[in-house]
Amino acid sequence: MTHVGLSDSLVRAVHEITGDDESLIAVSNVGLGRERMCDLIAELTLDSPTVVFVDLPGGSCLQAVITATRERADVALVTGVNLPMLLDFVFNRDVTATEAAERASLVGTSAIKAMGT
Amino acid sequence: MSLTLVRLDDRLIHGQVVVGWGNALEADRILLIDDHVASVPWERDLYRLGVPPNMEVEFASVAEAPAVLDQTVKSNKRVIVVIADIDTLVRVCRASDVVRRVNIGGLHEGEGRSRRLRYVFLSAAESESLRMLESVGVEVTARDVPTAKAIPLSEFA
Numbered sequence: 001m002t003h004v005g006l007s008d009s010l011v012r013a014v015h016e017i018t019g020d021d022e023s024l025i026a027v028s029n030v031g032l033g034r035e036r037m038c039d040l041i042a043e044l045t046l047d048s049p050t051v052v053f054v055d056l057p058g059g060s061c062l063q064a065v066i067t068a069t070r071e072r073a074d075v076a077l078v079t080g081v082n083l084p085m086l087l088d089f090v091f092n093r094d095v096t097a098t099e100a101a102e103r104a105s106l107v108g109t110s111a112i113k114a115m116g117t
Numbered sequence: 118m119s120l121t122l123v124r125l126d127d128r129l130i131h132g133q134v135v136v137g138w139g140n141a142l143e144a145d146r147i148l149l150i151d152d153h154v155a156s157v158p159w160e161r162d163l164y165r166l167g168v169p170p171n172m173e174v175e176f177a178s179v180a181e182a183p184a185v186l187d188q189t190v191k192s193n194k195r196v197i198v199v200i201a202d203i204d205t206l207v208r209v210c211r212a213s214d215v216v217r218r219v220n221i222g223g224l225h226e227g228e229g230r231s232r233r234l235r236y237v238f239l240s241a242a243e244s245e246s247l248r249m250l251e252s253v254g255v256e257v258t259a260r261d262v263p264t265a266k267a268i269p270l271s272e273f274a
Contacts, residue, residue: 003132031225031226032225032226033127033224033225033226033227034127034128035127035227036225036226056132056167057166058130058135058166058167058168058169059131059132059135059167060128060131060132062166062167063128063131063163063164063166063167066163067160067163070159
């Protein structure tokens with residue numbers, strides 16, 4: 001879940017690169033108040049263990065996800081979503097949500113490098 | 118005078134407020150007025166997550182708001198006040214006369230509301246409340262981000 005169209009672009013990029021079109025659902029916060037965002041996240045995570053990726057480590061998306069899933073042990077959250085962590089995630093889903101979230105955090109962080117001078 | 122912005126926004130503390138307005142106004146404190154959030158510790162922690170280290174955040178109920186607002190206008194802090202709903206805004210304005218301008222920053226779709234602007238949806242009763250506020254001297258405009266033009270109340274309510 002991200003601001004504006006970022007989630008849709010990331011999911012389309014994952015599909016373009018991997019062919020995977022069933023691991024990820026793109027959700028935007030556009031036009032939604034907090035209550036609607038919470039309802040949407042609760043509905044989308046209802047049936048199965050889920051990792052929710054959000055963009056900013058503070059903000060409406062993160063607040064909505066925490067509010068909607070704070071009593072769900074089978075839902076884990078990752079902030080600062082980027083393409084490398086999603087590409088890795090779709091191939092490594094056979095673990096618990098918490099393990100997948102921890103792995104995504106490591107992969108996403110290690111992909112950020114300052115290069116060249 | 119240190120109330121840099123009084124903002125009505127149902128997302129309360131989020132990117133537009135902290136990054137957009139916070140930087141433009143060089144704000145160093147956010148005052149969140151909401152009875153529910155002020156009374157629930159985990160909700161306060163949740164909103165603290167969105168506040169960068171160089172900003173302070175303070176929470177107040179409507180009953181506490183007049184005293185906190187009085188202290189705020191006397192302080193040297195540059196403060197953004199955030200309020201989630203029109204009922205709370207009206208109660209704050211009735212209880213304190215320091216709020217003279219209100220920025221409508223985001224009220225999203227809800228039951229009985231119709232679209233007035235891309236980021237403002239109001240019911241008939243909410244429109245009436247905003248017009249009432251303006252009739253008693255509170256200037257009400259809509260503006261989601263600081264680079265946008267302020268839209269007068271008469272154009273959306």
